[in-house]
Amino acid sequence: MSKLNPVTTHREFSGLPGAIGITIGLPSLIIFFALVSNEAYSVQGINLDFQAILSQLPQSSQEWIDLVFDKTVWAAYLVWFFVLVALDFVLPGKHMKGTTLRDGTQLDYKINGLAMSSTLIAVLLARFYQTENGYLPELSFIYDNQMKLTLVTTVFSFLLAVFVYVISFVPLVKPNAHGTRERILSINGNTGNPIYDWFIGRELNPRIGSWDIKLFCELRPGLLLWFLINLSCLHNQYHKYGQVTDSVILINVLQGFYVFDGVLNEEGLLSMIDITTDGFGFMLSFGDLAWLPWVYSFQARYLSLPENTLTLGRGNVAIIVGIMALGYYIFHSSNKQKSDFRQGKLEHLQLESIQTTTGSRLLCDGWWGASQHINYLGDWLIGWAWCLPTGFQTPLTYFYVVYFGTLLVHRQTRDEAKCRAKYGKQWEEYEEKVPYKIIPYVY
Known part of the structure; x- marks a missing residue:
């Protein structure tokens, strides 16, 4: 081998x-x-x-x-x-x-x-x-x-x-x-x-x-x-x-x-x-x-x-654009926060984190105190904004949010297994501080 x-x-x-x-x-x-x-x-x-x-x-x-x-x-x-x-x-x-x-x-x-x-x-x-x-x-x-x-x-x-x-x-x-x-x-x-x-x-x-x-x-x-x-x-x-x-x-x-x-x-x-x-x-x-x-x-x-x-009208267009903007804001801001944290750019904020035996730190504050994969929630909201313009004429046009939600849960499960094996007790401590996987207070 x-x-x-x-x-x-x-x-x-x-x-x-x-x-x-x-x-x-x-x-x-x-x-x-x-x-x-x-x-x-x-x-x-x-x-x-x-x-x-x-x-x-x-x-x-x-x-x-x-x-x-x-x-x-x-x-x-x-x-x-x-x-x-x-x-x-x-x-x-x-x-x-x-x-x-x-x-x-x-x-x-x-x-x-x-x-x-x-x-x-x-x-x-x-x-x-x-x-x-x-x-x-x-x-x-x-x-x-x-x-x-x-x-x-x-x-x-x-x-x-x-x-x-x-x-x-x-x-x-x-x-x-x-x-x-x-x-x-x-x-x-x-x-x-x-x-x-x-x-x-x-x-x-x-x-x-x-x-x-x-x-x-x-x-x-x-x-x-x-x-x-x-x-x-x-x-x-x-x-x-x-x-x-x-x-x-x-x-x-x-x-x-x-x-x-x-x-x-x-x-x-x-x-x-x-x-x-x-x-x-x-x-x-x-x-x-x-x-x-x-x-x-x-x-x-x-x-x-x-x-x-299908003609949506200004009101519906504004609502859908708002959902897209919210999803993008969550996705972009959370990823940037984690990237900046890893690069040491947020030391002045004194964000709560857990020191691991591998030398890295698990961020459990800010966006990443809300859920373990808050960026996934943002990505999923973006998917909803893509499906809503089709109205409710057929459920088939909403296949994407069902598929993508399933994919995100699968990714989260894979990542959790990898982190549990890598960080051991520190990961258990992290899960106690951040119990929600993707959607705060839901899952």
Whole structure:
């Protein structure tokens, strides 16, 4: 057994059955969302016409091949992905060190979210002024090929997961700090079961040279595609129906703000569990490239259809913006407080904390005296602000807050187990001082 890469004994998601179930289930779910939010069929209320839904699917193997492997759509997506890869190399940015790894080293990351997002906006504005009446064929292409793009991103994420799994067995070109050519594997993805390790992610930080595949996928192709999908819905509503409703505008503004806030603050991702702990396998590959753009854009796609047109009015818009602002304030302020505390910037406030045997301190004051993950509450409120513009026409448009709430509870459970093992009695003391997990006085 390698000292650098111990064998994984604990399995997430109930092990292999859960991995197989998620690998089949989640792609099926985003295909379902595409089938119930298009020009041919849109869900109404709680009733689903399964005959009408299933009739949209191909009836022969050749039709399936034509749908999944449309050459034009594949070419468009590959150009999108690899142009972003090229821009990641050539655009300027600052270099930062990541978390200290098990071999004592720190990886170098290039942070250029500002340059990347500015380039995308500049291209969109240039195209807008070049075309007649602001009609962008690129946005129409995205809107008209939602199902095909859903399938392309799913297949591509599958292939990328295979690629990073295979290269995790290839020795490093240069010896690491231990004098070996071992790659650093994920603590969760070294079980020896190829299917489970492929799913959860065998290597912690798969790279090609200095280019980090995991960080790129977290904040580039899927996140920015989400922004373009939303924009395509607004674009389609205006050019096809001659109007843009305030609900579609609001969704674009709120989610666009979130997208670019995430890209501009990408350095914060270097300390998050996705980068520091989780391997990069199908779970993250699919989540970043397919799940994120197609699940998170569901509200915009639903509202863009003529039968779902919804005008909110100024009062409702103000309430929803207020919920978004409150969620963002909690999320941003709490994360900043913890970051400033770790950097010693808040010593003058004498915030209450618990000294641990590891040398770190557990903050249990300010925002972090309200709950153990108060930032999760802020993030969840933001999700509500994205769903409320759809009104109460169907519960399906509220899938995101249910899914995201479940995800946050799962993250909290994982973090709690890790901290209990790491801090021991100090964690028990912390739980006595801060008993609530996410929502103060509730959970």
